[in-house]
Amino acid sequence: MRFAFVLAIVVVMFAVDVSADRLVRLYQLDRGSVTRLIEDGYDVANVDIRRGFVDIVLPDDKVGNAALMTPRYEVLPREWSELLSENAKNAGYYYSPEENWKFWCTLAAEHDNLVDTPASIGKSYKDRDIYAIKMTSSSTGYKPTIFFTALIHAREPGSNVVLIDFANWLTDNYDGGDTRAAYILDNATLYFIPIANPDGYYHNMPGGGMHRKNMNFSDGDGVDLNRNWGYKWGYDDTGSSSDPDKETYRGDSAFSEPETQVQRDFTIDKKPVAALNYHTYGSKLLYPWGYDKILTPDSTLFKDWAAQMTAGNKYEYGTPWQVLYKVNGDQNDWCYSGQDVSKIYSMAPEVGDKGFWGSQKDSSEIERICGECRPMNIMLCMLVLKQVGIGEHGECIEPALAVSSVYPNPVNSSVVFTVTVPAGGVTDLTVYDTSGRMVHETEMNNPTGGEYDIRWMIPRELPAGVYSVVVTDGFGHRATSRFTVIR
Numbered sequence: 512m513r514f515a516f517v518l519a520i521v522v523v524m525f526a527v528d529v530s531a532d533r534l535v536r537l538y539q540l541d542r543g544s545v546t547r548l549i550e551d552g553y554d555v556a557n558v559d560i561r562r563g564f565v566d567i568v569l570p571d572d573k574v575g576n577a578a579l580m581t582p583r584y585e586v587l588p589r590e591w592s593e594l595l596s597e598n599a600k601n602a603g604y605y606y607s608p609e610e611n612w613k614f615w616c617t618l619a620a621e622h623d624n625l626v627d628t629p630a631s632i633g634k635s636y637k638d639r640d641i642y643a644i645k646m647t648s649s650s651t652g653y654k655p656t657i658f659f660t661a662l663i664h665a666r667e668p669g670s671n672v673v674l675i676d677f678a679n680w681l682t683d684n685y686d687g688g689d690t691r692a693a694y695i696l697d698n699a700t701l702y703f704i705p706i707a708n709p710d711g712y713y714h715n716m717p718g719g720g721m722h723r724k725n726m727n728f729s730d731g732d733g734v735d736l737n738r739n740w741g742y743k744w745g746y747d748d749t750g751s752s753s754d755p756d757k758e759t760y761r762g763d764s765a766f767s768e769p770e771t772q773v774q775r776d777f778t779i780d781k782k783p784v785a786a787l788n789y790h791t792y793g794s795k796l797l798y799p800w801g802y803d804k805i806l807t808p809d810s811t812l813f814k815d816w817a818a819q820m821t822a823g824n825k826y827e828y829g830t831p832w833q834v835l836y837k838v839n840g841d842q843n844d845w846c847y848s849g850q851d852v853s854k855i856y857s858m859a860p861e862v863g864d865k866g867f868w869g870s871q872k873d874s875s876e877i878e879r880i881c882g883e884c885r886p887m888n889i890m891l892c893m894l895v896l897k898q899v900g901i902g903e904h905g906e907c908i909e910p911a912l913a914v915s916s917v918y919p920n921p922v923n924s925s926v927v928f929t930v931t932v933p934a935g936g937v938t939d940l941t942v943y944d945t946s947g948r949m950v951h952e953t954e955m956n957n958p959t960g961g962e963y964d965i966r967w968m969i970p971r972e973l974p975a976g977v978y979s980v981v982v983t984d985g986f987g988h989r990a991t992s993r994f995t996v997i998r
Contacts, residue, residue: 532571532721534592534866536564538583548580549836550749554723554758556866557793558835561827566866568592568721568758591866593720600716603871605668606675608713611705614675615644622682624649625696632704633773636727639709641773646681647700648693653918655899657892658778658786658855660704663736663770663842664723665711669862669870669880670789674703676881677888695892702781708736708770720868723758725770731755734762737790738838740845741765741775743802750802750839761840774842778852784921785856785895787888788842792869793835793861794826796887799847801831802839807847808975808998809856817858820890824883826860835861853923854975854997856895860887898977900993912938912984914992915962921995928965930982930990940965943979950978969996 534556540548545558545565554568566587569577577584589595594602601607606614612629619626625648631640647654659677661670681701684692695701706712710726711733724733735758738744738751744765745751751761766772798813800806807813817828831838838844846857863869863880870876899920916929932938932955942951950973953965975998982990 532592533569533574533589534566534587535569535574535577536566536585536587537577537581538564538585539581540565545836546749549759552752552754552757555836557861559793559827560834587866588869590871591869594715594868594871598871599720602668602716603868604874604877605868605871606671607716608706608709611671611675612642615642615678615703615705618678618682619644622685625682625685626678632777634769635708635710635773636725636769637710639713641704641707641709641770643777644678644703644705645700646678646696646703648685648696650697653916653920654698654700655785655895655920656700656702656781656783657895658702658704658781658783659789659888660707660774660786660842661789662705662712663707663788664790665708665715665725666721666723666867667789667791667862668712668868669791669877670860671705672877673789673860673862673881673884673888674705677885678703680885680889691889691893695889695896698896699892701892702777702783704774704777707774710770724760725768727762727768730763731757731760733760734768735759736768736770737842738762738840739766739768739771740840740842742840742845742848742850744840746802746839747837750837750841759838765840775845775851778846778855782852782919783846783855784899785891786846786858787891788846788857788859789862789884790859791862791867792864794824794864794883795834795861796821796826796828797831797835797843797859797861798828799830799844799857801837801841801844803837804832806830809847813856813858816856816891816894819894820858820887823886826883826887849923849998853921856898858891860884899995900977912982912988912990914980914982914990917980917992917994921997922969923997925966925968926994928967928980928982928992929962930965931962932982933984933988938982938984941981941983942967943981945977945979974998 557566574586615629619628627645629642629644632643633641659674661674681692711722714722724735738759738761752759796817827834843857843859846855913931938955940953975996977995980992
């Protein structure tokens with residue numbers, strides 16, 4: 512009770528000064544204290560209960576008041592929380608907006624067989640382009656789509672450099688080196704949105720550094736774009752704020768901001784299977800649900816994927832409320848919800864552990880961050896490709912019999928199996944779940960031979976999961992493939 516009373520006093524003292532200049536690390540706080548900090552409107556940057564600290568943003572001239580919250584605190588280096596004067600216009604060793612554009616255009620020019628020129632997918636509040644880059648090879652056939660996004664929060668440039676690093680890795684290794692690069696680009700389509708909040712990022716360049724939200728100053732100082740998404744928007748005032756002056760201000764309605772509208776519409780159009788929406792900082796990997804202390808139906812899958820993805824970097828993983836704090840109206844929950852688009856396995860890495868701008872003077876730190884995240888990106892792609900069945904096709908004993916295509920894959924409502932069959936006899940198409948139980952069977956009597964499309968309406972009661980389709984003919988031949996049902 513003494514903590515809550517002192518905290519209330521501090522809020523009054525800070526009410527007249529809303530600037531946010533320094534990161535301050537508070538020790539010896541429990542998770543209940545973190546919730547109270549958030550509810551009282553503090554800008555909580557990082558929570559690490561395992562190591563016993565919470566980082567918050569305080570006005571430069573008020574950092575000493577942290578002593579009223581805890582007997583032990585530490586003022587973190589200035590470069591963790593702002594761009595120093597010598598780096599104010601070019602972001603130091605991070606990538607400024609202009610450097611971003613140059614990188615992606617150059618990559619597309621040098622690898623036009625793999626990388627498309629950046630294309631605008633819509634405009635920001637201040638009419639800046641939000642652009643996306645498509646990466647894939649010229650190989651044909653069904654390719655699941657995977658999204659990688661960054662800088663929805665304008666003060667998180669570390670989220671951006673890991674996308675650039677991954678794109679470089681893919682192009683460097685496609686024609687030699689790590690064969691996973693060719694496997695990924697031959698079997699998947701990747702989209703990168705490197706700067707999801709261009710207005711805020713531009714604002715941080717000339718000597719700012721800590722602006723988090725977009726630049727819609729109609730009320731307060733912007734909207735937190737990662738609290739403006741449509742699923743569970745405004746669920747409570749802990750996971751987001753109704754106060755325009757708070758860092759987690761959610762806007763006056765779901766998808767009120769052009770930046771979230773643009774990403775929503777692009778996501779609906781491209782229908783990704785999975786996504787990594789990058790943030791900084793804290794060395795964590797987060798997955799739904801974030802809005803309340805509830806696990807998703809796919810919590811086992813998320814936990815399994817996260818364990819594999821973080822095996823090398825040892826990032827802490829879990830839902831936001833398990834390892835950080837509750838969030839509502841965020842991108843991950845909307846992606847997974849299936850509200851406007853088929854369910855997306857969406858996760859949010861929190862990159863690095865040196866604040867928001869801590870690597871601006873140290874390129875080796877950026878290399879370290881990229882080295883931590885590159886394996887996560889690769890592993891997500893490999894897990895997705897395994898999940899949808901690519902690389903898992905059974906061998907056809909007789910070339911005349913084949914499952915040529917399963918589309919769409921993953922599927923929600925109906926799927927088309929394209930089957931090549933020999934002439935004569937009876938051809939059976941059977942669907943099994945992973946335990947080997949038959950869930951559907953179709954029989955074709957005496958086909959003339961050739962390619963057939965067989966549409967199956969997925970029963971509403973069929974649970975999400977991976978299924979096998981098996982085709983047999985009257986001559987003892989067998990062909991198989993796999994597909995995923997999502998809900």
